[in-house]
Amino acid sequence: MRKNVFRRATAALIGAAAIAVMAPATSASAATDVADLRSGDKLLSGQSLKSGGSVLAMQPDGNLVMYLEGPTGARVSTAMWSTGTYGNPGAYAFMQPDGNLVVYKQGSTADADALWSTRTWSTPGGHLTLNWGGMTVWPARGGNAAWESRTGVARAVDLGGDHPESFINSARNVEGGQWIQSNSVWLVNQPDGNLVLYRKRDGAALWSSGTWNRGSSSLILSTSQGDPALRLKNGSTNTWSTPAKGASDLYGVVQDDANFVLYSNGSAVWATGTWNQG
Numbered sequence: 001m002r003k004n005v006f007r008r009a010t011a012a013l014i015g016a017a018a019i020a021v022m023a024p025a026t027s028a029s030a031a032t033d034v035a036d037l038r039s040g041d042k043l044l045s046g047q048s049l050k051s052g053g054s055v056l057a058m059q060p061d062g063n064l065v066m067y068l069e070g071p072t073g074a075r076v077s078t079a080m081w082s083t084g085t086y087g088n089p090g091a092y093a094f095m096q097p098d099g100n101l102v103v104y105k106q107g108s109t110a111d112a113d114a115l116w117s118t119r120t121w122s123t124p125g126g127h128l129t130l131n132w133g134g135m136t137v138w139p140a141r142g143g144n145a146a147w148e149s150r151t152g153v154a155r156a157v158d159l160g161g162d163h164p165e166s167f168i169n170s171a172r173n174v175e176g177g178q179w180i181q182s183n184s185v186w187l188v189n190q191p192d193g194n195l196v197l198y199r200k201r202d203g204a205a206l207w208s209s210g211t212w213n214r215g216s217s218s219l220i221l222s223t224s225q226g227d228p229a230l231r232l233k234n235g236s237t238n239t240w241s242t243p244a245k246g247a248s249d250l251y252g253v254v255q256d257d258a259n260f261v262l263y264s265n266g267s268a269v270w271a272t273g274t275w276n277q278g
Contacts, residue, residue: 033051033052034051034129034130034131035049035050035051035056035129035130035131036049036127036128036129036130037049037093037095037101037127037128037129037130038095038127039095039096039097039099039125039126039127039140040095040096040097041094041095041127042092042093042094042095043056043058043064043092043093043094044058044092045058045059045060045062045089045090045091045092045106046058046059046060049130050069050130051130051131051132051133052131052132052133052153053068053069053070053132053133053181053186053200054066054067054068054069054080054130054132054133054152055067055068055069055075056130056135058091058092058093059086060089060090061086061087061088061089062085062086062087062088062089062090062091062103062105062106062115063082063083063084063085063086063088063091064082064083064085064093064103064116065079065081065082065083066079066080066081066082066130066133066135066149066151067079067080068080068133068179068186068188068198068203070199070200070201070202070203071200071201072201072202074200074201074202074203075203076186076188076198076203077203078188078190078192078196079191080133080151080177080179080188080190080191081135081149081151081177081191083103083115083116084116085103085115085116088105088106088115089106090105090106090107091103091104091105091106091115092104092106094109095126095127095128096121097124097125098121098122098123098124099120099121099122099123099124099125099126099137099139099140099146100117100118100119100120100121100123100126101117101118101120101128101137101147102114102115102116102117102118103115103116103117118137118146118147119147120137120146120147122146123137123139123140123146124140125139125140125141126138126139126140126146127140131152132152132153132165133151133152133153133178133179134148134149134150134151134152134153135148135149135151135152136148136149149177150175150177150178151177151178152177152178152179153165153178153179153180153181154168154172154173154174154175154178154179154180165180165181166180166181166182166253166254166255167180167251167252167253167254168180168219168221168251168252168253169221169250169251169252170221170222170223170250172221173218173219173220174187174189174218174219175189175216175218175219176189176190176191176193176216176217176218177189177190177191177216180254181200181254182254182255182256182258183200183256183278184199184200184201184256184257184258184278185197185198185199185200185206185254185258185260185274185278186198186200186254187254187260189217189218189219189232190212191216192212192213192214192215192216193211193212193213193214193215193216193217193232193234193239194208194209194210194211194212194213194214195208195209195211195219195232195240196208196209197254197258197260197272197274199258199277199278200278201278206258206272206274206277207260207272207273207274209232209239209240210240211232211239211240214232214234214239215234215239216234217232217233217234217239218232218233218234219231219232220232220233221244221250221251221252221262222244223244223250228243228244228245228246228250229241229242229243229244230242230244230252230262230270242262242270243270244262244264244269244270245264245269245270246264246265246269248264248265249263249264249265249266250262250263250264250269251263255275256278257275257276257278258274258275258276258277258278259271259272259273259274259275260272260274
């Protein structure tokens with residue numbers, strides 16, 4: 001099968017940041033419903049699954065794509081995940097009874113017309129779930145995941161708040177294709193290596209690290225003494241960083257006022273400068 005490919009992402013935005021000292025409290029209202037493509041189901045051209053602000057769309061051009069979508073229906077222009085099968089009008093996705101999710105050319109189920117698959121044909125009765133942007137093929141009788149997209153809201157850890165999907169600290173990385181969020185914005189670590197703050201109501205990009213086309217990177221909040229920083233790392237290479245003055249109780253929060261702020265002991269030490277732009 002073809003390897004996944006991503007179309008070129010958005011261009012750079014101005015990354016200048018100013019600090020606005022705001023209360024770090026925030027809340028996120030993403031839906032918790034899980035969308036399911038059951039064994040034997042098809043996602044035909046133009047159809048989609050939706051969960052928690054994420055949309056898995058079988059596009060008319062034949063590409064199976066996962067986007068972020070705000071409450072008004074506006075989508076972020078950059079795909080969080082894709083099968084890279086564009087150029088095949090009418091192609092569709094089939095959750096086969098053998099447990100393999102396959103994108104086929106229009107009107108066919110022949111092996112020769114398979115464009116992409118999860119390669120999970122050894123899980124009879126398996127099904128696909130979409131949960132806050134995370135896609136998983138599960139065996140029919142439970143157990144470990146047969147396939148994962150590794151996209152979606154960064155995995156929650158105990159960060160001591162009501163809305164952990166808004167926070168990052170030294171115990172939680174945000175990998176390529178993942179994001180954290182508030183009610184008004186997503187902070188997205190794109191698969192192309194660019195860190196972008198998107199507004200939910202219209203999909204507009206408010207801030208960017210300007211590191212597109214650097215390859216998938218991890219967003220890390222380092223609290224090492226002498227060099228605390230928020231960093232994008234591709235392997236051992238730093239592709240972007242900003243110092244975080246002080247490492248005591250250091251954390252970052254995506255706020256409802258549309259600002260992403262780093263705090264140390266409750267005081268703001270860096271921000272994207274995008275407050276009141278939600």
